[in-house]
Amino acid sequence: MIFPLNTSSARTRRVIAVFPMVLLSLWGCAVGPDYKQPDMKTPGQYEEIGAATRPTTRGTSQRAIQPDYIGWWKTLNDPKLNGLIDRAVQNNPDVLAAEARIREARGNRGIQTSGLFPDVSAQGGYAHTRESQNLPGLSAFTGSNGGAFPGIESDLWQAGFDMSWEVDVFGGTRRAVEAAKYNVQAAEWDRRDVLVSLLAEVAVNYIELRGVQRELDIAQGNLQSQQQTLDLTRRKAEGGLIPYLDVAQQEAQVATTASAIPTLEAQIRQTIHHLGILLGQDPGSLTDELSAVAPIPVGPASVPPGLPGDLLRRRPDVRRAERQLAAATAQVGVATADLYPKFSITGALGVESQTLKQLFDYGSRDYSIVPGVTWDIFNAGKVKSNIDVQTARQAEALQAYRKAVLQSMSDVEDALIAYNREQVRLQSVQAAVDANQRAVDLSMELFQKGSIDFLSVLDAQRSLYTAQDALAQSEQQISADLVALYKALGGGWE
Numbered sequence: 113m114i115f116p117l118n119t120s121s122a123r124t125r126r127v128i129a130v131f132p133m134v135l136l137s138l139w140g141c142a143v144g145p146d147y148k149q150p151d152m153k154t155p156g157q158y159e160e161i162g163a164a165t166r167p168t169t170r171g172t173s174q175r176a177i178q179p180d181y182i183g184w185w186k187t188l189n190d191p192k193l194n195g196l197i198d199r200a201v202q203n204n205p206d207v208l209a210a211e212a213r214i215r216e217a218r219g220n221r222g223i224q225t226s227g228l229f230p231d232v233s234a235q236g237g238y239a240h241t242r243e244s245q246n247l248p249g250l251s252a253f254t255g256s257n258g259g260a261f262p263g264i265e266s267d268l269w270q271a272g273f274d275m276s277w278e279v280d281v282f283g284g285t286r287r288a289v290e291a292a293k294y295n296v297q298a299a300e301w302d303r304r305d306v307l308v309s310l311l312a313e314v315a316v317n318y319i320e321l322r323g324v325q326r327e328l329d330i331a332q333g334n335l336q337s338q339q340q341t342l343d344l345t346r347r348k349a350e351g352g353l354i355p356y357l358d359v360a361q362q363e364a365q366v367a368t369t370a371s372a373i374p375t376l377e378a379q380i381r382q383t384i385h386h387l388g389i390l391l392g393q394d395p396g397s398l399t400d401e402l403s404a405v406a407p408i409p410v411g412p413a414s415v416p417p418g419l420p421g422d423l424l425r426r427r428p429d430v431r432r433a434e435r436q437l438a439a440a441t442a443q444v445g446v447a448t449a450d451l452y453p454k455f456s457i458t459g460a461l462g463v464e465s466q467t468l469k470q471l472f473d474y475g476s477r478d479y480s481i482v483p484g485v486t487w488d489i490f491n492a493g494k495v496k497s498n499i500d501v502q503t504a505r506q507a508e509a510l511q512a513y514r515k516a517v518l519q520s521m522s523d524v525e526d527a528l529i530a531y532n533r534e535q536v537r538l539q540s541v542q543a544a545v546d547a548n549q550r551a552v553d554l555s556m557e558l559f560q561k562g563s564i565d566f567l568s569v570l571d572a573q574r575s576l577y578t579a580q581d582a583l584a585q586s587e588q589q590i591s592a593d594l595v596a597l598y599k600a601l602g603g604g605w606e
Contacts, residue, residue, distance in 0.1 A: 142283020143452065144445020147290075147438045150510065152517050154420040160528035161417070181426065181603030185315055188409035188591065192402075193318050196391065200314050203392030207310060210303035217299040221292035227285040230277035235462075239268045269471045272462015272478075279457060284449025291442035298435035305428035312599040314390050315409075316592050321383045322408040323588025327581055328376040329405060334577045335369045341556070341573070342366055345566065358566035365570055369577065408587050411594045413535065417528060417601060423520040427602035433509070433516040440502070440509040447502040450495040453487035523600035531593040538586045545583050548576035 185197055201207060242265040280286055342362045348354045384402050385395035424430055459481040465471040488495065555572040558564045598604060 142286045142290075142445055142449075144283070144287055144448040145441055147294075147441040149434060150437070150513065152424060152514070154424070154517070154521065156419070158417055158420060158521075158525055158528060160525050160532065181598065181601060184598040184603040185311060185595075188315070188411045188594075190318075190406075190409040192406065193315060193409060196318060196387065197311055197314055200310055200391045201307065204310050204390060205392055206306050207303065208392075210299070210306040214296065214299040214303060217292070217296040221289065221296050224285070224288045224292040227278070228280060228289065230275050230457075232273055232275045234273050236271040238270070241266050241268070267466050267468075269465050269468050270462060271471065272460060275457070275459045275461075277457045279455040281455050282449045282452040284446050287442045287445030287449065291439045291446065294435050294439035294442060298432050298439060301428045301432035301435060305432055308428055308599055308602065308604050310390065311604040312595050314387065315595045317383055317387050317390065319409060319588055319591045319595065321380060321387070321402060322406055323584055323591075324376055324379050324383065325405045326408060326584040326588070328373065328380065330577070330580045330584055331369060331372050331376060334573070334580070335366065335373070338362065338366045338369055338573060341569070344560075353562070354566060361566065361570055365573065408584075409591055410587075411591060415531075415594070415597055415601075417524055417597070420521050420524070423524070423602060424517065427516075427520045430513070430516045430520050430602075433513040437506070437509040437513045440506040444499065444502045444506055447495070447499045450488065450498065453485050456484045456486070458482045458484065520600070520602070524597070527593065527597035527600040531590070531597050534586060534590045534593050538583075538590060541579065541583045541586045544579040545576070548572065548579045552576045 185193060278285070342359070342365075345354065345359050345362045349356050349359045380403075381399070384398050387402065388395045388398045391398070424434075459479065461477075461479045463471055463473075463476040464478055465473070465476040470476055551572040552569075555564065555569045559566060559569045
């Protein structure tokens with residue numbers, strides 16, 4: 113059954129006038145530009161794409177594998193590194209701060225969303241009053257003595273609700289909610305970017321630690337070998353077979369090699385301390401755990417990098433910049449909404465009575481509904497200037513997004529070049545080590561036979577030590593370049 117409305121009553125007309133504003137707030141168009149992700153042009157392939165599939169001779173790592181971008185560090189096959197990364201993700205201060213920023217952004221989104229709904233508050237009270245007998249009342253007009261209602265006492269009981277609502281007719285609040293939503297997404301991608309950087313830094317420091325430990329092992333091995341040669345040289349000099357000049361030269365060689373050891377030991381301790389900080393622990397907390405020498409982690413010889421366009425969805429810093437652009441676009445709409453009038457509804461619903469018993473009787477009710485409108489007609493261009501500010505910030509965010517995309521492609525290209533060229537260099541360094549080792553063995557044999565002087569032995573030893581040290585550094589650099597490549601590809605954020 114349909115009941116006709118009495119449109120002649122003032123109350124009904126006020127209520128009917130509210131409905132269009134409510135409907136506009138729910139289904140009206142929001143002013144300002146609608147966000148559309150920019151169409152970023154990317155190359156069809158990387159310039160250094162051949163570097164990703166070029167075969168190498170790195171032991172068991174010669175076959176190319178399909179990379180696990182999310183858990184890339186597992187391809188290094190080092191359980192100790194896996195454990196360090198797990199602990200870093202849980203305790204690193206930068207990650208925890210990024211998670212706090214996500215909670216902050218979500219809270220701000222809740223604040224903005226609340227503006228779409230009425231603000232309702234409850235109130236209640238009780239008042240007891242008594243009229244004084246010694247104040248002028250009706251006697252001032254009638255000429256009689258005493259107050260208007262001398263000695264009268266009364267009670268007043270109240271309860272009810274107050275409501276205020278700024279109706280979002282032109283979508284300013286909806287644009288603010290939209291911007292807050294995009295900021296939450298940007299904060300989530302920011303955390304992933306922090307993770308990408310953290311995991312890469314942990315891996316690089318761990319690789320550096322193992323590399324320096326390898327250099328220290330080489331230095332100590334050479335020192336031992338040179339000390340044995342020194343002992344042999346002394347015996348020959350004491351027997352009159354060689355001059356004492358050869359002894360002095362060998363002593364200088366031993367001292368030079370020994371001088372490098374303290375520096376390497378200091379570098380090892382410092383790297384362990386840095387790893388401790390990355391894990392959110394005391395600097396010395398990992399000393400016992402990581403002091404034992406272990407091999408340099410070795411990953412796959414090649415990594416298919418995919419297409420440059422993949423970076424738009426995989427790189428967290430690119431995704432963060434894109435979400436920040438979306439939020440800046442929504443803020444233009446927030447500023448634009450200030451050009452238009454603002455509609456509001458205020459009201460109250462409650463009960464009043466002089467006795468608590470009658471407070472909730474039907475006749476004790478009272479209510480009001482007050483639609484209103486405000487329009488900032490003149491503000492000396494403040495609104496227009498704010499729109500210009502937000503539009504400029506949108507343009508700035510667009511350029512930041514473009515720069516992030518270009519930088520991501522440059523990072524991958526540089527990492528591919530470094531990874532490929534270092535593998536080529538490794539082959540040459542390995543050949544140099546093999547050749548220098550043969551030269552040392554041959555020079556020692558000829559020296560003991562008296563066929564050559566001791567200077568040839570010293571030269572061979574110095575060249576071997578230099579080549580061995582370069583080999584350890586190259587192996588370390590290859591693994592570090594692999595980490596840089598995975599970081600450039602945007603892996604490691606889950």
